[in-house]
Every structure is written in C-alpha cells, then in structure tokens.
Amino acid sequence: MSAPLRLVLFDVDGTLVDSQGSIVGAMTASFDALSLPVPDRKAILSIVGLSLPKAIAQLAPQQSDVVQARLVEGYKQAYHAHRLEQGMAGSPLYPGAREAIEALHAIPEVLLGVATGKSQRGLDALIEGHGLQGYFVTRQVADHHPSKPHPSMIDTARAETGVEAVNTVMIGDTRFDMDMAAAAGVPAIGVTWGYHTRPALDAATTIIETFDQLPGALDQIWT
Structure with a gap:
C-alpha cells in the first residue's frame, strides 16, 4: 500500500x-515619504505575515483609508526598488x-x-x-x-x-x-x-x- x-x-x-532589512527599509521609506512618524523596528516586524493593507492598518490605525492606501503603495514601490538595487542579498x-x-x-x-x-x-x-x-x-x-x-x-x-x-x-x-x-x-x-x-x-x-x-x-x- x-x-x-x-x-x-x-x-x-x-x-x-x-527579509527584515528590506521590510523595515521599505516601511521606513513609505512613512517618510508622507512625513509620518516611522513605527519602530519591533512594531514593523510584528506585522510581518499579514497582508500589506492589514499590516499598514495596524501600524497606522489613526490614519485615514486614503493615507493608508498611499502607505501601501509607497511600501510596494520602495520594496521593489530595494529588490532591484540589492537583489537577493536583501532577502x-x-x-x-x-x-x-x-x-x-x-x-x-x-x-x-x-x-x-x-x-x-x-x-x-x-x-x-x-x-x-x-x-x-x-x-x-x-x-x-x-x-x-x-x-x-x-x-x-x-x-x-x-x-x-x-x-x-x-x-x-x-x-x-x-x-x-x-x-x-x-x-x-x-x-x-x-x-x-x-x-x-x-x-x-x-x-x-x-x-x-x-x-x-x-x-x-x-x-
């Protein structure tokens, strides 16, 4: 059998x-681009595993849906740029x-x-x-x-x-x-x-x- x-x-x-370096770097760039306080490293790593919109909602619950959506797009762009720059060395x-x-x-x-x-x-x-x-x-x-x-x-x-x-x-x-x-x-x-x-x-x-x-x-x- x-x-x-x-x-x-x-x-x-x-x-x-x-991939923590890439994740923290991209999240930092996303918040910086909107002149928002950047969550600390521990907070950022705590949401790894969630889908990006839900992760952003947990990191910036006081922000509007529009701002959260901009943070999501900013993260995607920053992460993609980081991957192009560093390749798999970042992950x-x-x-x-x-x-x-x-x-x-x-x-x-x-x-x-x-x-x-x-x-x-x-x-x-x-x-x-x-x-x-x-x-x-x-x-x-x-x-x-x-x-x-x-x-x-x-x-x-x-x-x-x-x-x-x-x-x-x-x-x-x-x-x-x-x-x-x-x-x-x-x-x-x-x-x-x-x-x-x-x-x-x-x-x-x-x-x-x-x-x-x-x-x-x-x-x-x-x-």
Missing part, C-alpha cells in the same frame, strides 16, 4: 528568508533552508507549497532569485486571499493538491501562521529564528530552533 500524499506549506518572510535564505527544501522535495509522497503574505510578484521574484523554481507545487499569496490568520491559503493549497488536513503541515515564524493552521485544522510547526518570539508560537503543534530539527518534527506529527 502506497504512502499517503503529504503537504508541507512554508511561510516565507522570517521562515525561509530573512537571504536562512541557514539550512535550501537543504531542507531539497530533502523534502526528494521524498516522492511529499508535496511542497508556500503560504505567504507576500504579493505574487514578490514571491515569484524571490523564488526565481534563489533558484527555487520547480520545488513548490502550490503558491498561495496575499493577492488572492484574505490576510492570515484566515484559513483560505491552506484550504486552497489542500484543494489544489488533494491532500487531507491530517497530512498537511504549516511551517511559520509568527502567531498568524500558527492561528491560520489552527483555523484550517492542520498541524503547525513554529520556528524560533523568525520575527515573533517563542511565546507567540504557543498554538504550534511543535517548535523547532533549526532546520536540522524539521525532519524529526514532521515524523513526530505524522507517526
């Missing part, structure tokens, strides 16, 4: 890549990320996917820039879904791949990822090297501190 299909979904920012893969992706991809019954608050353009550029084409069979981005922690990204990834919830795992660094997994009824692995503190990951099924621990965590969940 063949093994059931498994689906491993990765968050991106703070999980696969360390390097975390140690062990590529090896973990390649090892999982080599397992016939394991499918890989992405569930991220990034835009389609941003994710496609990152995947191409890091040479990760061909690894992810499903890519769920903020353009087509409600913001995390709504379960839409996971539900759609499961529908596209035909994998049951019990055989799906969400891997992420924020409470938004953990809460999204809970809302979708799938196990979650929290990673400590990202942008939220370990206590924020308390809804995780298990927590890992390095990519080396990922195979054991998956075995723990699936056996």
Whole structure:
C-alpha cells in the first residue's frame, strides 16, 4: 500500500528568508515619504505575515483609508526598488533552508507549497532569485486571499493538491501562521529564528530552533 500524499506549506518572510532589512527599509521609506512618524523596528516586524493593507492598518490605525492606501503603495514601490538595487542579498535564505527544501522535495509522497503574505510578484521574484523554481507545487499569496490568520491559503493549497488536513503541515515564524493552521485544522510547526518570539508560537503543534530539527518534527506529527 502506497504512502499517503503529504503537504508541507512554508511561510516565507522570517521562515525561509530573512527579509527584515528590506521590510523595515521599505516601511521606513513609505512613512517618510508622507512625513509620518516611522513605527519602530519591533512594531514593523510584528506585522510581518499579514497582508500589506492589514499590516499598514495596524501600524497606522489613526490614519485615514486614503493615507493608508498611499502607505501601501509607497511600501510596494520602495520594496521593489530595494529588490532591484540589492537583489537577493536583501532577502537571504536562512541557514539550512535550501537543504531542507531539497530533502523534502526528494521524498516522492511529499508535496511542497508556500503560504505567504507576500504579493505574487514578490514571491515569484524571490523564488526565481534563489533558484527555487520547480520545488513548490502550490503558491498561495496575499493577492488572492484574505490576510492570515484566515484559513483560505491552506484550504486552497489542500484543494489544489488533494491532500487531507491530517497530512498537511504549516511551517511559520509568527502567531498568524500558527492561528491560520489552527483555523484550517492542520498541524503547525513554529520556528524560533523568525520575527515573533517563542511565546507567540504557543498554538504550534511543535517548535523547532533549526532546520536540522524539521525532519524529526514532521515524523513526530505524522507517526
């Protein structure tokens, strides 16, 4: 009897890549362009994982919808300019990320996917820039879904791949990822090297501190 299909979904920012420099820089440029007080670094990193409009709404709740929309567009422009200037140097893969992706991809019954608050353009550029084409069979981005922690990204990834919830795992660094997994009824692995503190990951099924621990965590969940 063949093994059931498994689906491993990765968050991106703070999980696969360390893009905090690009994110903080773009957010700073966006607020500066409108002569608004720039949120501190901790506040900016706390909203990573949310879709951009929701993130801006949390960072500038006192601003009007019009101003928030201008901040969103300013961030997009600044982030794109930063990526053109620095390439993937501004969003390097975390140690062990590529090896973990390649090892999982080599397992016939394991499918890989992405569930991220990034835009389609941003994710496609990152995947191409890091040479990760061909690894992810499903890519769920903020353009087509409600913001995390709504379960839409996971539900759609499961529908596209035909994998049951019990055989799906969400891997992420924020409470938004953990809460999204809970809302979708799938196990979650929290990673400590990202942008939220370990206590924020308390809804995780298990927590890992390095990519080396990922195979054991998956075995723990699936056996």
